[in-house]
Amino acid sequence: MTSDALLAAIADAERGPSPTDLKNAPVLNRWWLMADGILLRAAGDLNGHPTIFDPFVTTSPVLGFDAGAGWMRTRSRWYKLGIPDDRHDAAIDDAAQRLLAAMRARARKAYDGIHSGERHAASG
Numbered sequence: 001m002t003s004d005a006l007l008a009a010i011a012d013a014e015r016g017p018s019p020t021d022l023k024n025a026p027v028l029n030r031w032w033l034m035a036d037g038i039l040l041r042a043a044g045d046l047n048g049h050p051t052i053f054d055p056f057v058t059t060s061p062v063l064g065f066d067a068g069a070g071w072m073r074t075r076s077r078w079y080k081l082g083i084p085d086d087r088h089d090a091a092i093d094d095a096a097q098r099l100l101a102a103m104r105a106r107a108r109k110a111y112d113g114i115h116s117g118e119r120h121a122a123s124g
Contacts, residue, residue, distance in 0.1 A: 001075060003114065006107060007108065007111055009073065009076075010063055010064075010107060010108065012064075012073050012078075013063035013065075014104065016064075016069070016071070017073070017078050021078045022080055024048070025077065025078040025079055026048040026049040026052075026079055027046070027047045027080045027082050028044040028045070028046060028057075028079045028080070029045045029046075029082035030045045030082070030083065031043065031072075031084055031085055032044065032084060032085045032088035038103070039062075040062040040099060040100065040103075041058050041060070041061060041074075042059045042072060042074070042079075043059070044082075059072075059074045059076075060074045060075040061074060063075060063100065064100055064104075065081065065096075067081060067088075070082075
């Protein structure tokens with residue numbers, strides 16, 4: 001994934017989905033969030049993915065979600081969230097949101113640092 005594509009996915013996660021974004025999105029049921037180093041991923045039962053046909057998946061890194069509104073944006077796509085698994089603890093959703101906001105800010109800062117170096121090299 002290019003830096004530009006990652007920034008676009010981050011902007012999607014912060015904006016939230018349109019009805020069109022979710023129209024054909026795969027559905028993640030019996031889902032929960034899990035730590036993967038400094039990233040969050042979701043795991044659960046998958047239905048309707050265009051290229052993955054396994055019934056159980058671990059997603060690419062989560063960039064944003066709203067459990068109440070029933071959506072999740074990962075690095076690669078939108079998901080509709082169905083019923084959470086017993087392992088999902090709604091009490092940690094606020095902490096997960098803070099972690100995701102910090103992760104998105106770090107990604108933007110890294111992108112800005114890379115591109116400011118490119119701009120400096122081009123002007124020098």
